Amino acid sequence: MYRIGIDLGGTNVAFGLVDETGRLLKKESVPTMRDASAEELTEAIAENTLAFIKKCGIGEDSVESVGIGCPGACNDEKGILLLTVNLPFRNTDIRGIFSRYTKIPVHIGNDANCAALGEALFGGGKGTKTSLTITLGTGVGGGIVIDGKLYTGFNGMAGEMGHMVIRKSGVRCGCGRRGCFETYASATAVIRETREALAKHPDSLISRLCDGDPSKIDAKTAFDAMRLGDKTGERIVKAYIKDLGEGIINYINIFQPEIILLGGGVSKEGEGLLKPLRRYVYRFSYGAAMFKKTRTRIEKAQLGNDAGIIGAAML
Amino acid sequence: MYRIGIDLGGTNVAFGLVDETGRLLKKESVPTMRDASAEELTEAIAENTLAFIKKCGIGEDSVESVGIGCPGACNDEKGILLLTVNLPFRNTDIRGIFSRYTKIPVHIGNDANCAALGEALFGGGKGTKTSLTITLGTGVGGGIVIDGKLYTGFNGMAGEMGHMVIRKSGVRCGCGRRGCFETYASATAVIRETREALAKHPDSLISRLCDGDPSKIDAKTAFDAMRLGDKTGERIVKAYIKDLGEGIINYINIFQPEIILLGGGVSKEGEGLLKPLRRYVYRFSYGAAMFKKTRTRIEKAQLGNDAGIIGAAML
Numbered sequence: 250m251y252r253i254g255i256d257l258g259g260t261n262v263a264f265g266l267v268d269e270t271g272r273l274l275k276k277e278s279v280p281t282m283r284d285a286s287a288e289e290l291t292e293a294i295a296e297n298t299l300a301f302i303k304k305c306g307i308g309e310d311s312v313e314s315v316g317i318g319c320p321g322a323c324n325d326e327k328g329i330l331l332l333t334v335n336l337p338f339r340n341t342d343i344r345g346i347f348s349r350y351t352k353i354p355v356h357i358g359n360d361a362n363c364a365a366l367g368e369a370l371f372g373g374g375k376g377t378k379t380s381l382t383i384t385l386g387t388g389v390g391g392g393i394v395i396d397g398k399l400y401t402g403f404n405g406m407a408g409e410m411g412h413m414v415i416r417k418s419g420v421r422c423g424c425g426r427r428g429c430f431e432t433y434a435s436a437t438a439v440i441r442e443t444r445e446a447l448a449k450h451p452d453s454l455i456s457r458l459c460d461g462d463p464s465k466i467d468a469k470t471a472f473d474a475m476r477l478g479d480k481t482g483e484r485i486v487k488a489y490i491k492d493l494g495e496g497i498i499n500y501i502n503i504f505q506p507e508i509i510l511l512g513g514g515v516s517k518e519g520e521g522l523l524k525p526l527r528r529y530v531y532r533f534s535y536g537a538a539m540f541k542k543t544r545t546r547i548e549k550a551q552l553g554n555d556a557g558i559i560g561a562a563m564l
Numbered sequence: 565m566y567r568i569g570i571d572l573g574g575t576n577v578a579f580g581l582v583d584e585t586g587r588l589l590k591k592e593s594v595p596t597m598r599d600a601s602a603e604e605l606t607e608a609i610a611e612n613t614l615a616f617i618k619k620c621g622i623g624e625d626s627v628e629s630v631g632i633g634c635p636g637a638c639n640d641e642k643g644i645l646l647l648t649v650n651l652p653f654r655n656t657d658i659r660g661i662f663s664r665y666t667k668i669p670v671h672i673g674n675d676a677n678c679a680a681l682g683e684a685l686f687g688g689g690k691g692t693k694t695s696l697t698i699t700l701g702t703g704v705g706g707g708i709v710i711d712g713k714l715y716t717g718f719n720g721m722a723g724e725m726g727h728m729v730i731r732k733s734g735v736r737c738g739c740g741r742r743g744c745f746e747t748y749a750s751a752t753a754v755i756r757e758t759r760e761a762l763a764k765h766p767d768s769l770i771s772r773l774c775d776g777d778p779s780k781i782d783a784k785t786a787f788d789a790m791r792l793g794d795k796t797g798e799r800i801v802k803a804y805i806k807d808l809g810e811g812i813i814n815y816i817n818i819f820q821p822e823i824i825l826l827g828g829g830v831s832k833e834g835e836g837l838l839k840p841l842r843r844y845v846y847r848f849s850y851g852a853a854m855f856k857k858t859r860t861r862i863e864k865a866q867l868g869n870d871a872g873i874i875g876a877a878m879l
Contacts, residue, residue, distance in 0.1 A: 322851060332854065379718050393818075395710065402820025403694050404858035409817040409850045414810050416732045426848050495729050498741070502724040503708075503818070505717025533741050535724045536637060539647065543719035555787070 250313040251305075252296060253353075254562030256360060257281070257319050259335040262294060264301040265558035268379045271371030273555050275305055287330075287341040293352040309351055316356045316564035317343065318363035324405040325357050325564065329404070356564035358399060360557055362408055363393025364400045367560030368510050372551035377507040381500055382550060383410050385493070386513035388423075389431040393504070399564070411435070415495050430499075433492035436468035436514040442485050443471045454479035466513045472521065490522070494529035501534040501545045512550030519549055565628040566620075568613060568668075569877030571675060572596070572634050576651040577609060579616040580873035586686030588870050590620055602645075602656040610665040624666055631879035632658065633678035633872045639720040640672050640879065646720070671879035673714060675872055677723050680707025681714045682875030683825050687866035692822040696815055698725050698864060700808070701828035703738075704746040708819070714879070726750070731812050736814045745814075748807035751783035751829040758786045758806065761796050761797055769794035783829045787836065805837070809844040816849040816860045826867030 251274075259281060266275040279297055282290055302308075308351040322331030328344025347355040357523040358366070365382035374380040374394065384390040389411030401407050411431030413423045415463055419428025420438075432438055444463045447455045454474040459465040471489070473477040474482025497509060515522065527547050531537045552559060566589075571578040574596060581590040594612055597605055613630055617623075636648030643659025662670040673681070680697035689695040689709065698706040704726030708715040716722050726746030727739045734743025735753075747753055759778045762770045769789040774780040786804070789797025812824060830837065842862050846852040852859040867874060 289720040322855070332851075350808075377718075395715065400710065403822040403860075404820050404851075404855060405693075406851050406855075406858075407818065413728070413814040415729055417730055417734075417807070419732075424848075424850060426810075492732070495732055495741075499728040502565055502727040503722065505719050505722040507718040518656040527830055533739075535727055535739060536647075536719075536721050540637070540719060540721075543721075 251303065251307060252313050252414060252562035253312055253315040254558035254560070255294065255298065255315065255317040256361075256363070256561060257294070257317055257336075258321065258360075262297065263558055264298060266301070266305045266307075267559055267562035271367070271559055271563070273325075273559055276286055276555075276558065277301055277304070281336070285337075287336075287338045288346060290337070291341060291343055291346040292350075294348050299350060302415065309353055312353050314349075314354045314356060314562075314564070315347070316358065316363070316561035317532050318360035318561035319357055320360050322406050323357045323359055323401075325401070326405070328355060328357060356561075358401070358561060358564045359392070359405075359408070360561075361390030362392035362399050362401060363560035363564065364390075364512065364552075364556040365408070365510075365558035366394055366563055367552055367558070367561065368512065368550045369394035370397065370563055371512040371559055372556055373548045379504070379506045380508045380510060381410070381504060382507050382510045382512060383434075383497070383500075384513035384550075385434055385511060385515035386436055388437070388564040389435045391512075410500075411498035413496060413499060415492065415499065430496040433489075434496055438492075439468045439471060439485070439489055439515060440466055442489065445497070446471070446481050446485055450481045455481055469517075473520050476521070487525075490525050493525055494533070497526070497530050497547065501530065501537070506545055508548060510548055510550040512553075512556070516549050521533040523547060523549065525558045565624055566622060567628050567877035568617065568630040569678075569873035569875070570630065570632040571608065571678070571872040571876060572609070572632055572651075573675075574635065577612065578873055579613060580870070580877065581616075581620045581622075582874055582877035586682070586874055586878070588874055591870075591873065592619070596651070600652075602651075602653045603661060605652070606656060606658055606661040610662045619827050624668055627668050629651075629669045629671060629877075629879070630662070630666075630674065631678070631876035633675035633876035634672055635675050636739065637721050638672045638674055638716075641718070641720070643670060645672055662691035671876075673876060673879045674707070674717070674720075674723070675876075677707035677714055677716060678875035678879065679867075679871040680723070680825075680828070680875065681709055681873035681878055682873070683827065683865045683866055684709035685712065685728065685878055686874055687871055688825040689823050694819070694821045695825060696725070696819060696821045697825045698812070698815075698825060699810070699828035699865070700749055700826060701751055701855045702828035703752070704750045704828075706827075724732070725815075728811060728814060730814065738746060744764055745811040747785050749804075749811055753807075754783045754786060754800070754804055754830060755781055757800050761786070761800055764820060765796045768796035770796055784832075787833050791836070802840075805840050805844060809841055812845050812862065813849040816845065816852070821860055823861045823863060825863055825865040826870070827868075838862060838864065
């Protein structure tokens with residue numbers, strides 16, 4: 250049997266054919282109809298799903314389920330997409346609309362949660378039962394997988410990994426609070442800190458790396474400067490790792506997961522980020538110094554952008 | 565069938581006979597043998613358990629299980645008490661030692677986790693599937709119940725609810741970090757803040773309430789002063805509720821549990837604490853303003869000291 254995973258984004262809707270071992274066998278992407286209503290959009294997705302299945306050369310009866318990763322709040326029990334920010338969905342009965350087109354069971358989930366499920370089952374978390382995935386991108390997202398299943402809370406909205414305050418009265422967050430993990434651990438945060446450092450230290454290597462143009466600074470700039478021996482870059486990275494570490498230690502003390510997987514732009518730094526991060530985390534997380542054999546592993550996520558489709562298929 | 569719940573404390577070991585509906589039918593307490601080895605202590609607990617069962621007038625075959633709430637890190641899968649702080653246990657094979665005395669299955673769990681399980685199943689959380697219990701006492705403890713079962717992480721040590729940093733570089737915590745939730749939301753924290761306020765405002769009502777003696781200040785003093793119209797008392801309580809709220813919002817954004825139950829000394833303030841707390845929490849937690857019907861309830865824990873025994877019985 251196969252499964253279909255769909256990653257519903259503001260720009261594109263991506264369809265994927267996934268087998269039982271989590272392999273993405275075929276992928277296709279169509280532009281998201283920007284001016285359509287929620288119902289029209291859902292109908293188009295249903296039609297495209299059936300067309301995609303046909304293109305895959307399989308019958309509907311070979312498809313166990315369709316899973317849709319949505320950029321918003323979902324209730325999979327009822328099959329309802331409660332709310333999206335950049336798309337017109339609001340209490341949209343996705344399952345009901347799909348049922349007019351096909352008998353294949355339909356599941357929905359938050360897109361960041363789906364990526365976490367994909368990573369947990371077939372990416373860096375393969376073989377583990379309990380994992381957290383934390384994505385360090387424009388924001389900080391992710392998801393919680395317990396006993397191989399996505400944990401979404403009683404209303405479907407759990408796992409807002411970025412919206413945990415670690416510095417009361419800190420940097421203002423889009424969620425209305427101040428000092429959220431996201432405002433210190435996202436790629437956006439590293440960029441902000443790098444730009445501020447450039448303004449204060451115009452003579453640092455950062456200036457040369459971005460041709461003196463703050464808009465050319467990205468999440469990699471400070472790490473690059475550090476690798477070239479720049480003190481300012483080193484300071485930014487060290488402070489970033491402490492903030493990131495603070496949030497990760499919080500999550501370990503709460504969940505004691507088998508593994509924490511880091512995804513998103515900043516995670517591309519790989520071991521250069523992970524090594525000092527582990528050092529900090531194992532020094533301060535509860536019991537980690539005493540129980541070395543049973544401490545949470547911290548690794549890089551493996552599936553990249555495919556995690557969302559693969560995870561959606563597994564909903 | 566009955567179950568036996570045991571609350572292993574540094575001063576006393578309490579035994580309880582619990583029925584399937586969570587009623588505590590009989591309770592007995594014996595002093596903890598302070599100078600005994602871990603093995604001797606476990607043997608004594610096993611012997612006392614059998615004596616207690618006899619006193620209850622039932623046979624061993626009427627006891628479904630024995631559960632022991634321990635003040636430390638446990639591995640229930642293996643039946644091993646990994647470590648306690650105030651008692652001599654270290655990798656002690658509790659299940660193995662008990663098996664020399666009885667065939668009744670034995671479970672172990674962290675004592676704060678057990679209290680959370682008791683509250684979830686038969687106290688304030690009765691009827692819910694997913695709940696967090698947070699105890700505002702000398703420290704901040706608690707536990708996580710998902711689908712009616714205790715969540716303890718892959719190594720048995722999850723649910724350290726107090727050791728989530730909410731104020732980086734804040735007050736030093738016993739766990740080695742700074743700014744943990746515990747250092748702002750515990751009864752100890754309210755007392756610290758009240759004492760500091762007394763030193764700064766010796767003319768406030770707090771002075772009269774404690775006869776000018778800081779050592780007479782308890783977690784209630786600031787609340788009492790506030791109720792009598794004292795501005796200093798009001799300021800302390802308001803600041804406390806914001807800190808408590810910050811941590812609770814974090815937990816809602818992560819877990820979206822059906823209910824959060826507050827126990828421990830400070831929770832005795834009841835609605836005087838809960839009403840302003842809910843106002844703050846629902847204003848800032850993710851989605852709570854938009855999805856009023858599916859937001860986490862925040863209530864007082866119900867079982868008091870019995871929660872630990874009842875929860876241990878249900879392990």
